[in-house]
Amino acid sequence: MAPTRSTGSLTDKAGNGVKFLGGSILAGVLVAGMALPAVGAFGLTAKDTADSFDNIPDDFKQPTLSQASMIYDAKGGLIAKVYDRDRTILTADQMAPVMRQAQVDIEDARFYEHGAVDLKGVLRAITKNAESGTTAQGASTLTQQYVKNVFVEQAGDDQAAFLEATKKSLGRKIQELKYAIKLEEDLSKDQILTNYLNITFYGHQAYGVEAAANRYFSKSAKDLTVPEAAMLAGLVQNPTAYDPIAHPQAAQTRRNTVINKLLEYKHITPEQAKAALDAPLGIKYSEPQNGCITADQGMGFFCDYVRHVVKQDPAFGATTADRQKLWSQGGLKINTTIDPDKQKAMYNAVTKKVYVTDPVSSAGTMIEPGTGKILAMAQTRPYGLDTSKNQTVLNLNVGASMGGGNGFSPGSTFKPIVAAAALESGVPISQEYPSPYSMEYPRMTTCEGTTHDPQTLTNESTSEHGPYSLQIAMQKSVNTYFIQLEQQVGLCPVKQMTDKLGLGTLANGSKIQQVASMTLGTQEVSPLQMATAYAAFAARGLYCSPVAITSVTNGEGKQLGVPGANCTQAMSQTTADGINTLLLGVTEKGTGSALGLDDGRQIAGKTGTTDNRYAAWFTGYTPNLATSVWLGGVGGNVSMRNMRIGGHSFSAVYGSDGPGPIWQMAMNDALDGSPVTSFQKVDIPQPSQPSSPPGDTPSAPSGDNATQTSNTTPNTGNPGNTGNPGNTGNPGNTNLPGWPTGGATNGGISLPPGVIGGNTGKPGRH
Numbered sequence: 001m002a003p004t005r006s007t008g009s010l011t012d013k014a015g016n017g018v019k020f021l022g023g024s025i026l027a028g029v030l031v032a033g034m035a036l037p038a039v040g041a042f043g044l045t046a047k048d049t050a051d052s053f054d055n056i057p058d059d060f061k062q063p064t065l066s067q068a069s070m071i072y073d074a075k076g077g078l079i080a081k082v083y084d085r086d087r088t089i090l091t092a093d094q095m096a097p098v099m100r101q102a103q104v105d106i107e108d109a110r111f112y113e114h115g116a117v118d119l120k121g122v123l124r125a126i127t128k129n130a131e132s133g134t135t136a137q138g139a140s141t142l143t144q145q146y147v148k149n150v151f152v153e154q155a156g157d158d159q160a161a162f163l164e165a166t167k168k169s170l171g172r173k174i175q176e177l178k179y180a181i182k183l184e185e186d187l188s189k190d191q192i193l194t195n196y197l198n199i200t201f202y203g204h205q206a207y208g209v210e211a212a213a214n215r216y217f218s219k220s221a222k223d224l225t226v227p228e229a230a231m232l233a234g235l236v237q238n239p240t241a242y243d244p245i246a247h248p249q250a251a252q253t254r255r256n257t258v259i260n261k262l263l264e265y266k267h268i269t270p271e272q273a274k275a276a277l278d279a280p281l282g283i284k285y286s287e288p289q290n291g292c293i294t295a296d297q298g299m300g301f302f303c304d305y306v307r308h309v310v311k312q313d314p315a316f317g318a319t320t321a322d323r324q325k326l327w328s329q330g331g332l333k334i335n336t337t338i339d340p341d342k343q344k345a346m347y348n349a350v351t352k353k354v355y356v357t358d359p360v361s362s363a364g365t366m367i368e369p370g371t372g373k374i375l376a377m378a379q380t381r382p383y384g385l386d387t388s389k390n391q392t393v394l395n396l397n398v399g400a401s402m403g404g405g406n407g408f409s410p411g412s413t414f415k416p417i418v419a420a421a422a423l424e425s426g427v428p429i430s431q432e433y434p435s436p437y438s439m440e441y442p443r444m445t446t447c448e449g450t451t452h453d454p455q456t457l458t459n460e461s462t463s464e465h466g467p468y469s470l471q472i473a474m475q476k477s478v479n480t481y482f483i484q485l486e487q488q489v490g491l492c493p494v495k496q497m498t499d500k501l502g503l504g505t506l507a508n509g510s511k512i513q514q515v516a517s518m519t520l521g522t523q524e525v526s527p528l529q530m531a532t533a534y535a536a537f538a539a540r541g542l543y544c545s546p547v548a549i550t551s552v553t554n555g556e557g558k559q560l561g562v563p564g565a566n567c568t569q570a571m572s573q574t575t576a577d578g579i580n581t582l583l584l585g586v587t588e589k590g591t592g593s594a595l596g597l598d599d600g601r602q603i604a605g606k607t608g609t610t611d612n613r614y615a616a617w618f619t620g621y622t623p624n625l626a627t628s629v630w631l632g633g634v635g636g637n638v639s640m641r642n643m644r645i646g647g648h649s650f651s652a653v654y655g656s657d658g659p660g661p662i663w664q665m666a667m668n669d670a671l672d673g674s675p676v677t678s679f680q681k682v683d684i685p686q687p688s689q690p691s692s693p694p695g696d697t698p699s700a701p702s703g704d705n706a707t708q709t710s711n712t713t714p715n716t717g718n719p720g721n722t723g724n725p726g727n728t729g730n731p732g733n734t735n736l737p738g739w740p741t742g743g744a745t746n747g748g749i750s751l752p753p754g755v756i757g758g759n760t761g762k763p764g765r766h
Contacts, residue, residue, distance in 0.1 A: 060179055063150050065089060065199055065208070067555060068290075069332035071303055073340045074375075074550070080295045080303045084156070084328045086215075086288060087207035089555060092194045096224040098268070099209060100193055102233035105261040108142035112189050116143055116180040143180045146196040151176075153199060156328070202232060203239030205288045216244060218284040226268060227276040230258035244283050252281055293384055298347040300383025301395040301403075302338055302374070306548050308402045310334070315563045316552075331555025336548055337373035342366050345669035346376035346627075353646045353662045354380045354631065356390045360638050360645060362662055363396035364629040365527045366670065369535040369621065372544030372565035376627075376670070377528070381634070396634065397527045399507035407507025407524035408615045408630055411608030411655070412477045414521030416579055417533065419470065419482075421497040422489045423575040429582070430685045433484040435459075435466030435473060441483065446514040447492035453516050457483065469687045474582045475590030477607065482519040494518055500570035501533040501543055521608055524636075527628040530619045535626035537583070537604070540680065541576035542567055573680075580604050580679040583620075591656050592618065595664045601676045603667070607655030613640040616658040620667070623677040627667055629659040 068083035092100070104111045140148075148165070155161035164172075183192060202212035212232050213221040224232070234254035235242050244251035256277055263273040292303035310316050310327050317323035326332070346364050354362040358380075366376035377397050384391030398404035423429060437459050443452040459465070459479050466473075466481065473481035486494060491514040498504045498512050506512055507526045515522075528546055536543035544565035552560040583604035586592045591607040595618065605620020615632035631645075631653065632638065640653035650658070 060150050060183060063153060064329060065153060066329055067331040069330040069334060071306055071334045071336060073336060073338045075340055077340055079299050080292050081289050082291050083330050085207045086205050086211045088210040089198050090210050090221060092190055095197060095209060095221045096229055098226050099221060099224050099229040101267045102229045102258050102262055103197060105265050106233050106258045109265060111142045116184045142196055143183055143192055144176055146192060147176045147179045149199045200236055201239060202235045203243055215286055216283055218286045226272055227255060227279040231255040234258045244281055245285060248281055297344050298378040299343060301379060302377040304395060304403050305398060306334060306336060309548055313563045315561050333553040334549060335551045337375060337550055339375040342376040342670040346666045347378040349662045349666035350378050350380050353665060355646055356381055358645050359643060360632055360640060361634050362631045363527050364627060364666060365397045365531040367531040367535040367546060367626045369538035369624060369626055370542055372547045374546050374548050399526050401509055404526060407526045408632060408636055409610045410521035410525050410530055410617055411610045412521060413530060413606045413608035413617045413619045415482050415519055416583060416606055417497055418486050418494050418519040419582060420571055420575055420579050421493040422485050423578050424571050425489050425493050427489060429578045430469055432467050432469050432687055433481050435468045435478050435481040437462055437465040439480050441516040442487045444487050444516055445490040447495060471582055471585055471684050475585045477591055479520060486519045501536055502529055502545060503533055527630045531626050531628035534619050534621050536570050537576050537579045538621045538623050538626050540573040541569055541571040543570035577680045577682045581681045581684060584679060592660060594656060595660045598668050602678050609655050613653050616653045616655045618655050618660040618663045620663055623679055625671060627663055629663040631659040
């Protein structure tokens with residue numbers, strides 16, 4: 001213990017004053033640069049005065065401290081560490097004893113001897129400051145410092161609250177002292193010290209001794225050596241001035257001061273002190289690893305999706321404020337559905353088949369049928385804010401509310417949805433229609449009445465004209481067939497099927513519109529939605545909403561409830577088996593016939609290409625894995641004609657040759673070594689007459705692009721600058737009466753021009 005220097009009459013007067021002040025618990029003196037209530041100044045204990053104070057909040061006894069949350073993949077690997085405060089709460093036995101002792105010796109050597117106020121410390125501060133004419137010497141005990149730290153922690157990022165918590169005023173000092181006195185009654189000294197070491201800031205975004213040990217020495221607090229513990233203990237007084245990275249000499253000098261204190265109070269031997277003083281700082285610095293940007297294998301976007309789930313799903317709190325508090329408070333252990341092997345397969349495919357510098361990008365999601373588990377979520381562009389490196393935080397796999405854009409028109413990948421509605425409504429799977437090359441949209445029934453859009457559409461090729469059966473029309477993706485099918489069924493059953501398959505709400509958050517072009521996929525959705533919908537086909541009609549989280553444990557080790565998949569039977573098993581049989585035909589004889597997997601297992605799927613090649617899709621599946629891949633401009637305004645993608649030249653991109661090979665590569669890797677399973681198929685009666693005109697073969701990538709025409713020749717105009725999603729130039733006027741212009745798509749969705757995934761002034765995408 002440092003000796004107290006005698007100053008004659010000043011000390012005598014202070015001693016006499018203590019007796020006088022001891023009778024008034026809220027009287028104080030403003031000395032040593034602080035307002036000091038005299039409670040306890042004459043050795044009064046907490047018990048002597050506690051009855052005069054109200055109980056203090058429980059947060060001061062066991063504060064709910066903000067700490068880091070960990071997000072893990074399905075195999076237990078760390079995806080990312082996220083936090084508002086980088087902190088890990090420890091118990092006393094998880095801290096090196098020398099760390100605890102060093103902090104006491106340098107901050108409050110008589111901590112275990114005095115109450116909430118240290119009389120000798122106060123007198124020493126009065127004397128020192130009187131002699132020097134400054135307020136350099138303080139007298140706050142470790143308990144008082146802890147109370148102030150709790151106020152600062154509660155302030156969080158609120159600047160006004162922070163200034164209030166750190167304000168030097170008589171009222172603030174009285175409140176801090178009141179809380180300190182009550183804490184000394186309710187908690188043991190060891191408990192207070194443990195709380196202090198967990199809350200204190202050590203610089204470089206490190207809160208608490210565990211984060212500090214990891215930041216500066218890349219180890220746990222329980223493994224700290226004498227010189228390491230001394231350096232950390234010395235930081236608390238001024239983390240900036242004693243920063244070992246910016247000011248190593250000052251840090252070493254301060255460390256040595258702490259080592260000498262440990263020796264002075266006989267907590268280490270002279271030999272230990274000499275060895276510690278001779279040791280270098282030994283910094284092994286670990287950069288702060290905060291947030292989804294640190295995730296590997298493109299998992300940053302999935303990590304961000306998890307954040308949105310926690311902050312939006314009622315499973316994590318009844319109100320937005322409750323959920324935000326849970327996320328900010330941290331300490332969560334979040335186990336997710338992401339399969340690291342399948343994630344690697346998806347990430348490799350979207351980054352090797354499409355380059356980050358290409359004018360277009362790709363995104364893909366994998367879903368487990370029957371559970372809704374998101375197994376992979378990846379895209380070409382890396383997660384981040386550096387646009388010079390083509391980084392983005394826009395998740396192209398999801399809708400706007402979950403960190404994505406407004407989605408993309410799925411084109412002909414939407415036709416199986418209409419087919420499912422038709423089969424559920426009793427239309428036979430062998431249904432035939434004339435399916436002319438061109439036709440006007442007929443009048444159709446809706447849930448509310450009827451609708452009529454008197455525009456003309458065509459098939460992809462003039463050779464495509466019926467009659468066609470459903471099986472052949474699906475293989476060839478014949479537009480006019482599906483318009484006639486949609487007319488017979490009506491738009492209401494189609495809308496009802498979209499609701500059952502998670503497509504009733506579009507990527508931009510609006511409801512899907514009952515319009516004739518529904519079957520052509522003109523309204524924007526996300527790859528996650530398409531993969532989840534097709535997973536229902538694979539699961540024989542069982543639709544499960546997508547889930548990303550399997551379990552969550554909070555900072556106290558308590559299991560929290562997580563969102564469920566809410567699986568429901570969206571259609572009969574017979575209907576689903578029928579769709580699977582139809583889509584098997586697409587990959588065996590139709591537009592997806594070149595996309596077979598290396599092991600020859602059965603796959604089902606559908607290609608899709610939109611007007612002007614603004615987007616191309618392939619969504620396909622096996623009985624145990626569904627994957628949707630999108631390819632296109634991030635702003636939905638890049639026409640994929642005459643361009644190079646992934647080092648290959650394309651005169652025009654189709655679903656079969658653009659996203660199809662990406663899907664194929666990802667699925668080959670994802671399913672490698674997994675059991676081969678087969679679909680339950682249905683028998684489809686063959687049509688009584690030929691379904692294809694003579695000489696028409698399914699080999700060409702035909703029919704996955706919807707085309708509209710009119711009696712007026714359209715003016716293609718100037719496609720504008722496709723390199724800037726916010727400025728699409730003038731795409732021209734198609735002069736088609738009745739087709740929406742300006743801020744609406746063919747699906748009738750009004751979106752502001754320039755919005756990612758929204759309308760760019762084009763007459764519509766199919």
